[in-house]
Amino acid sequence: MKIVTDYPGGNAIIHEIKDNEVLLEQDLKGTSKWWFYWNFKVIDAPVGKVRFTFLNDEVVSPFGPATSTDGVNWTWHTDGFVDHTHFDFEFTGEKERYFSFSLPYQVSHFELFFDKIKVYPTVSRSVLAVSEGGREIPIVNFGNGKKDIFFVARHHCCESVASYVVEGAVYEVLTNQTELFENYRFHVIPFVDIDGVELGEQGKDRPPHDHNRDYIEKPIYNYTKAIYEYIKDKEIDFYLDCHCPLKWGRRQDEPSFYCRPLDNKPESQKFLEYITEISTLPDSAIKFKGDVRQSSSVQSSNGYFSDVKKAKISFTVETPYSGNLEQGYTVENLHQWGANLLKAIEKTLVNGEN
Numbered sequence: 001m002k003i004v005t006d007y008p009g010g011n012a013i014i015h016e017i018k019d020n021e022v023l024l025e026q027d028l029k030g031t032s033k034w035w036f037y038w039n040f041k042v043i044d045a046p047v048g049k050v051r052f053t054f055l056n057d058e059v060v061s062p063f064g065p066a067t068s069t070d071g072v073n074w075t076w077h078t079d080g081f082v083d084h085t086h087f088d089f090e091f092t093g094e095k096e097r098y099f100s101f102s103l104p105y106q107v108s109h110f111e112l113f114f115d116k117i118k119v120y121p122t123v124s125r126s127v128l129a130v131s132e133g134g135r136e137i138p139i140v141n142f143g144n145g146k147k148d149i150f151f152v153a154r155h156h157c158c159e160s161v162a163s164y165v166v167e168g169a170v171y172e173v174l175t176n177q178t179e180l181f182e183n184y185r186f187h188v189i190p191f192v193d194i195d196g197v198e199l200g201e202q203g204k205d206r207p208p209h210d211h212n213r214d215y216i217e218k219p220i221y222n223y224t225k226a227i228y229e230y231i232k233d234k235e236i237d238f239y240l241d242c243h244c245p246l247k248w249g250r251r252q253d254e255p256s257f258y259c260r261p262l263d264n265k266p267e268s269q270k271f272l273e274y275i276t277e278i279s280t281l282p283d284s285a286i287k288f289k290g291d292v293r294q295s296s297s298v299q300s301s302n303g304y305f306s307d308v309k310k311a312k313i314s315f316t317v318e319t320p321y322s323g324n325l326e327q328g329y330t331v332e333n334l335h336q337w338g339a340n341l342l343k344a345i346e347k348t349l350v351n352g353e354n
């Protein structure tokens, strides 16, 4: 049995491989603190049960590991959950098997997504910036309007679930060609910290400060410099920065929002009302139950878009890594949540008063 991490998103330090147990830990590359992201591939595992034991604190979600045979399509292996430092997997002779902390979303996922959406009218992509690591940071645009709506993800690279939320919102506006499509110009940035995404880094509290604390007078990241330039002349009605919260438990198991003070922000209040209403309908898998907190940092992207750019509405949304359902979130659940966010935006900006 062999374990590798030399692929996009890979992350683990392997301590020991025994006959039926692997001792390992998450690699804390890209953070100055303890964090919990890991993602590895097992090759030529023997037929039978193998136990995976994590040596650096609790990093196995309540739904066990996410797992995949191809690195593209991932599901939760909840049956394998032993406790928050161990999971088991019964191998049946397969050549390769991937495991991760949550549902990964790499540049290859984005390319598959873009192949699906590029057939819709006005959809285009360009390069917003080139990262420190030489990677092109894509931006996707569509819509016929003049005012602007932004969806952004991965200021913290390990928060992969956020990217599926963005996909869901984009599918919603494109497949329904809603009024928003006619009245707005969309700007979708799937990966801020694209290097961290591909290198399998943690990204939260990256030293000297992470990408979501770079909205300062002299930013250090190429991305932030490029977005300052890009938004210079734009009138932004809606900015949504998509994140994941801490790993799990209590308020980490429900979606939540962060924003700057909402006094004199009637549209923001309306948006929160609408997303509560829409997401708590019986067929919604991911329900927003009112957890809104004021973000203190003006150096975050949400703070910058809100306080400096004076966006009409600006939020950070935190979507749990694994979920509070009977089973872990599926990509479909996350797409639906993204679509619901979009419906709430539409109701707020276009037809709320009807």
Ligand SMILES: [Zn+2]
Pocket: 155, 156, 159, 243, 244
């Ligand atoms: Zn984050």
